[in-house]
Amino acid sequence: MNKKRVAVFFGGKSFEHDVSILTGLQVMQVLDITKYEPIPVYVDVDGKWWTGKALLDMKNYPIDENIRATLHHIAISVGRGDLTPRFEILNPKMFGKKFIEFDIAFFAFHGSMGENGPMQGVMEASNIPYTGADVLSSAIYMSKTDTKAICRSIGIKVLDEIVLKKPNINESFDVKSLTKGLKINFPVCVKPANLGSSVGVSKAVNEDELQTSILQVFKLDNEVIIEPFVENLKEYNVAVMKNLDGEIITSVIESPVEKHEFLDFKDKYLASDGAKKTGPAKLAVPTEGLLSMGREYNPQITDEMKHFIETSAKKLFGYMGATGNPRIDFLCNSKTNELWLNEVNPIPGAFAFYLWEKSEHKINYAKLVDIIIQNGFKNFDAKNKNIDLKTASSIIFKKK
Amino acid sequence: MNKKRVAVFFGGKSFEHDVSILTGLQVMQVLDITKYEPIPVYVDVDGKWWTGKALLDMKNYPIDENIRATLHHIAISVGRGDLTPRFEILNPKMFGKKFIEFDIAFFAFHGSMGENGPMQGVMEASNIPYTGADVLSSAIYMSKTDTKAICRSIGIKVLDEIVLKKPNINESFDVKSLTKGLKINFPVCVKPANLGSSVGVSKAVNEDELQTSILQVFKLDNEVIIEPFVENLKEYNVAVMKNLDGEIITSVIESPVEKHEFLDFKDKYLASDGAKKTGPAKLAVPTEGLLSMGREYNPQITDEMKHFIETSAKKLFGYMGATGNPRIDFLCNSKTNELWLNEVNPIPGAFAFYLWEKSEHKINYAKLVDIIIQNGFKNFDAKNKNIDLKTASSIIFKKK
Numbered sequence A, B: 001m002n003k004k005r006v007a008v009f010f011g012g013k014s015f016e017h018d019v020s021i022l023t024g025l026q027v028m029q030v031l032d033i034t035k036y037e038p039i040p041v042y043v044d045v046d047g048k049w050w051t052g053k054a055l056l057d058m059k060n061y062p063i064d065e066n067i068r069a070t071l072h073h074i075a076i077s078v079g080r081g082d083l084t085p086r087f088e089i090l091n092p093k094m095f096g097k098k099f100i101e102f103d104i105a106f107f108a109f110h111g112s113m114g115e116n117g118p119m120q121g122v123m124e125a126s127n128i129p130y131t132g133a134d135v136l137s138s139a140i141y142m143s144k145t146d147t148k149a150i151c152r153s154i155g156i157k158v159l160d161e162i163v164l165k166k167p168n169i170n171e172s173f174d175v176k177s178l179t180k181g182l183k184i185n186f187p188v189c190v191k192p193a194n195l196g197s198s199v200g201v202s203k204a205v206n207e208d209e210l211q212t213s214i215l216q217v218f219k220l221d222n223e224v225i226i227e228p229f230v231e232n233l234k235e236y237n238v239a240v241m242k243n244l245d246g247e248i249i250t251s252v253i254e255s256p257v258e259k260h261e262f263l264d265f266k267d268k269y270l271a272s273d274g275a276k277k278t279g280p281a282k283l284a285v286p287t288e289g290l291l292s293m294g295r296e297y298n299p300q301i302t303d304e305m306k307h308f309i310e311t312s313a314k315k316l317f318g319y320m321g322a323t324g325n326p327r328i329d330f331l332c333n334s335k336t337n338e339l340w341l342n343e344v345n346p347i348p349g350a351f352a353f354y355l356w357e358k359s360e361h362k363i364n365y366a367k368l369v370d371i372i373i374q375n376g377f378k379n380f381d382a383k384n385k386n387i388d389l390k391t392a393s394s395i396i397f398k399k400k
Helices: A017-030 A118-125 A135-141 A144-154 A175-179 A207-217 A265-269 A286-292 A303-319 A349-357 A365-386 A389-396 B017-030 B118-126 B135-141 B144-154 B175-179 B207-217 B265-269 B286-292 B303-319 B349-357 B365-386 B389-396
Strands: A004-011 A036-043 A049-051 A072-078 A086-089 A099-101 A104-107 A162-165 A188-192 A202-204 A223-228 A233-242 A248-250 A254-256 A295-297 A327-333 A338-345 B004-011 B036-043 B049-051 B072-078 B086-089 B099-101 B104-107 B162-165 B188-192 B202-204 B223-228 B233-242 B248-256 B295-297 B327-333 B338-345
Touching: A004 A017, A017 A036, A017 A349, A017 A365, A072 A118, A104 A118, A104 A365, A118 A135, A118 B118, A135 A144, A135 B135, A144 A223, A144 A303, A144 A338, A144 B144, A175 A207, A188 A207, A202 A207, A207 A223, A233 A303, A233 A349, A233 A365, A248 A303, A303 A327, A303 A338, A349 A365, B004 B017, B017 B036, B017 B349, B017 B365, B072 B118, B104 B118, B104 B365, B118 B135, B135 B144, B144 B223, B144 B303, B144 B338, B175 B207, B188 B207, B202 B207, B207 B223, B233 B303, B233 B349, B233 B365, B248 B303, B248 B349, B303 B327, B303 B338, B349 B365
Parallel strands: A004 A036, A004 A104, B004 B036, B004 B104
Antiparallel strands: A036 A049, A049 A072, A072 A086, A072 B072, A086 A099, A162 A223, A188 A202, A188 A223, A233 A248, A233 A254, A233 A327, A254 A295, A327 A338, B036 B049, B049 B072, B072 B086, B086 B099, B162 B223, B188 B202, B188 B223, B233 B248, B233 B327, B248 B295, B327 B338
């Protein structure tokens, strides 16, 4: 049996560049090498793609000039046509190989570019199988407002919101004019509409704080969401996917333990000495942070709450076409037990393997990665079976 | 002043391949050559991209082997990085040029691939300016169900619907089991959820017709929508975009004159002898059909109806981020004057120039194309101004 060559993409133009490196390396470590051959594809912050053995060792990050000199600079030629997927080598050695063939693109990106549709689009436009959510659901999941709109339409409870767009007529604008006339009951939660990982999320208790928060968000995103601040906040997360029988299943539910009033990027991805780290340019050790963060599995919640979380996750995922393996996050007022679907992470950190491992399905990281790959091939087959221009033409032109 | 090189993309893997060729050629004919230099990019049904002078002449379609031999096979190398946009020439002549630089991708695609996000994603992933709607809104507009979900969420009236997914557990399935238990008030309108141009749309007056319609749609799309059939149907369309001052404006309203009970693909794109044409493989003369189709401009409707159509179009377009220049279609019961937003065409045939030409703004085709290009560059600048990883890092890591 030929091994399938799995091109594992990580890094990318994203605030979560470094976290993505960790997830990418994890995937290649757990990959079943009796079935698959990993090809690391590191996307740097300038959008250049690289491959090479040095990328497999975490010690080599951040990639410096010496390491880079050992790598192949690679690219996909969109426009080549529907042929065997391959990377062109842009800096081939004399008499060296010119390209690297592969079978499927495995996306281990976190954050905007990579998780939100464009990279998925590259594969669609090149007719290359890829893992995870399709273009449409990747794009919607990464937009908090559109995800909530879909939820409202299919009857899943979400918080009300006010959405403000960044005025782009000129550079400077008066933030007071933006909030003037809005009827706001403080406290509120202020967050960017299109970034994951609680990046830029803050609480505002008055007009001044609100304006400060809005200006901060506008440095990160074109859209800001203002929502009621949920008192007695507790968060619940659940992962959802299709198993290999095509059934939609959910993981165990987790409740992240709050250190502050709600989780921010630092809580999620940095170790407790995170304050010393200087930003995305330096490789943080996010998994430590991620895994050492307090979590409660199977939290004590009522059957109704459990049912709401699981059925809402399945319903939204099914409605969106059931591609990928997102983690879906809920907000709860722990005094009243009211629940709202909050947001969807199309590619959660470490693929939320710890939620599957502890679920009744007992799916470990290696098995999870295997399912993700097999579902990627299945999605590709289903799509190509469906788009049959020849069969279709007889229907299009048939008179009613 | 250097002319901007505009790469006009047309063709593509789509049921509307041929119509797109016409729109592409029109765009290059009306392009202001004192400001722009057109580069034709023909995407064939196998996903191969071609350029060359022969593509400018309609007589050369469909492209045969002799014509093809004169063309350059081109591609974009995604992974090259954020450098000057260029096409690599995959079949260079000896000592000939190896690449063709350009400034912006102009999309004249109609139908699925091209209009629905992936091609936009290729440009996003390569940091290349492009015209029209962004990845997210392209993908949503091409999904009738998700467009309607957004409308419901922001308070724009749409019809109720039942959505059925194609069972993909195995090849054969019992269509009766799909419709069993559904409470359906006939007549209904049955349509694919993800195709434009009324492709595959039909009316069903009973269970038998419904099942036949569903099976036909499943040859074209994975999702079928069943909606109440609107009696005394009249359709109204309006185009919407940002002008060069950044204001959202609408075109004149049109009402297509019905030949049958409602428009199908043939009405929209084929001349009256369309029955003789054999399908998408042969180049139809769609613009004749499109333009010879009966249309009524500024139809006699009440002020309330006009207001509903214009404000709904502006509201949805603004909410979606105001990229592109879609045509938005409405359904009306002409006895009761009830109106529903029906669907959005992110790239309408001939860019709906005839609606802009006849509008109070008096924008002709050449001016429209100019606005589309300038807005493409503006969207690119706004996005890149916004994603500033360096500025952002100080915010992300700042303690609340």
